[in-house]
Amino acid sequence: MNSKLRIAVVGIGGVGGYYGGKLAQRYADSEDTEIIFIARGKHKEEIQTNGLTINVGSSKFTVKPDLVTDDVAGLGKLDIIVFCVKSYSLDKIAEDFRPSIDESTFLLPLQNGIESIEYLDKLYPAAKLLWGCVYIISSVGAPGVIEVKGEYNRLVWGNPELPVKELDRIHKLFTDAGIISELYSDIVVKVWNKFSFISPVATLTSAIGKTMGEIYENAELKENLRILMRELLAVAHAKGVEIEASIIDTNMKILGKLPKDATSSMQRDFMNNNQTELETLIGYIVREAQKSKVETPLFSKLYGQLKSK
Numbered sequence: 001m002n003s004k005l006r007i008a009v010v011g012i013g014g015v016g017g018y019y020g021g022k023l024a025q026r027y028a029d030s031e032d033t034e035i036i037f038i039a040r041g042k043h044k045e046e047i048q049t050n051g052l053t054i055n056v057g058s059s060k061f062t063v064k065p066d067l068v069t070d071d072v073a074g075l076g077k078l079d080i081i082v083f084c085v086k087s088y089s090l091d092k093i094a095e096d097f098r099p100s101i102d103e104s105t106f107l108l109p110l111q112n113g114i115e116s117i118e119y120l121d122k123l124y125p126a127a128k129l130l131w132g133c134v135y136i137i138s139s140v141g142a143p144g145v146i147e148v149k150g151e152y153n154r155l156v157w158g159n160p161e162l163p164v165k166e167l168d169r170i171h172k173l174f175t176d177a178g179i180i181s182e183l184y185s186d187i188v189v190k191v192w193n194k195f196s197f198i199s200p201v202a203t204l205t206s207a208i209g210k211t212m213g214e215i216y217e218n219a220e221l222k223e224n225l226r227i228l229m230r231e232l233l234a235v236a237h238a239k240g241v242e243i244e245a246s247i248i249d250t251n252m253k254i255l256g257k258l259p260k261d262a263t264s265s266m267q268r269d270f271m272n273n274n275q276t277e278l279e280t281l282i283g284y285i286v287r288e289a290q291k292s293k294v295e296t297p298l299f300s301k302l303y304g305q306l307k308s309k
């Protein structure tokens with residue numbers, strides 16, 4: 001019988017490459033923990049042959065997990081699954097994990113937004129769902145290579161309804177791997193806090209094609225961003241999430257500290273004609289507003305514009 005703790009990281013892109021890389025660096029080849037990467041194509045082949053190299057600021061490390069595969073069906077029971085694909089890829093792959101998931105499996109989705117978490121909760125109601133989000137700027141540089149900007153990244157996660165002892169064990173597992181792990185009992189608010197920044201910023205930058213600095217320095221655009229944040233908060237409050245109004249000022253301060261030429265990843269996806277996370281970052285707010293009969297005129301207008309882009 002396999003008594004190892006079995007962890008799968010699904011999607012070895014910017015996020016999965018960094019967090020999977022840290023886990024593999026600490027636990028691959030260990031006696032008690034198995035690290036599995038779900039990757040595909042040339043990226044998978046490169047990781048299998050030469051390992052995954054992670055460049056973080058001025059340092060770098062290369063890892064080889066215990067297994068790299070695109071064959072989810074044959075994996076067997078898993079203990080922790082960290083979903084790091086883009087939100088639009090989640091439903092395609094999440095279903096394939098059914099034989100690996102039972103009531104003791106932890107699921108940790110790290111997509112931006114709320115919808116992926118709600119989606120996995122509905123798909124696997126018996127599993128132990130963790131809420132999570134990450135503060136990192138990272139991407140695939142080349143097959144087998146991950147580029148992370150800056151040295152300081154945070155993994156924010158938790159679920160107050162699950163036993164503290166089990167959460168503490170995962171927290172130790174992450175921390176021992178060198179991951180900055182922040183375990184919160186008010187995790188729902190923490191994930192909405194991040195969403196209250198990224199959703200309005202992604203919406204406005206993508207709709208008008210301006211950088212974060214250009215928005216911050218223009219009073220009218222800045223007010224539009226505040227309006228989007230207020231609309232998002234109204235939706236959160238209607239859903240019973242106790243997010244504080246002061247998060248808007250906090251978000252504006254964060255925006256002011258970012259490089260003037262910073263763009264959002266959705267804005268870059270629109271510019272490069274790539275598939276985007278429009279539905280989970282923006283469409284979700286519009287749909288939830290309709291369900292709760294909350295008015296979100298600016299979100300609705302910009303969502304309509306972006307949908308037809």
Ligand SMILES: NC(=O)C1=CN([C@@H]2O[C@H](COP(=O)(O)OP(=O)(O)OC[C@H]3O[C@@H](n4cnc5c(N)ncnc54)[C@H](OP(=O)(O)O)[C@@H]3O)[C@@H](O)[C@H]2O)C=CC1
Pocket residue numbers: 010011012013014015016038039040041043070084085086087089092093110111112134135136137138139140277
């Ligand atoms: N990157 C960042 O800095 C941040 C990202 N986020 C969020 O994290 C999430 C992930 O983003 P990010 O890491 O940037 O995305 P990436 O596109 O860099 O990574 C996703 C990876 O998943 C792979 N993938 C998709 N489907 C499959 C599949 N069926 N089998 C195997 N591999 C698959 C993709 O492979 P392929 O290339 O072949 O499609 C890609 O390597 C998003 O929701 C994003 O908004 C949040 C904060 C910061």
Ligand SMILES: CC(C)(CO)C(=O)C(=O)O
Pocket residue numbers: 112134135136137198263264265266
């Ligand atoms: C805010 C940022 C840049 C990094 O956390 C991000 O999440 C994104 O652009 O999608």
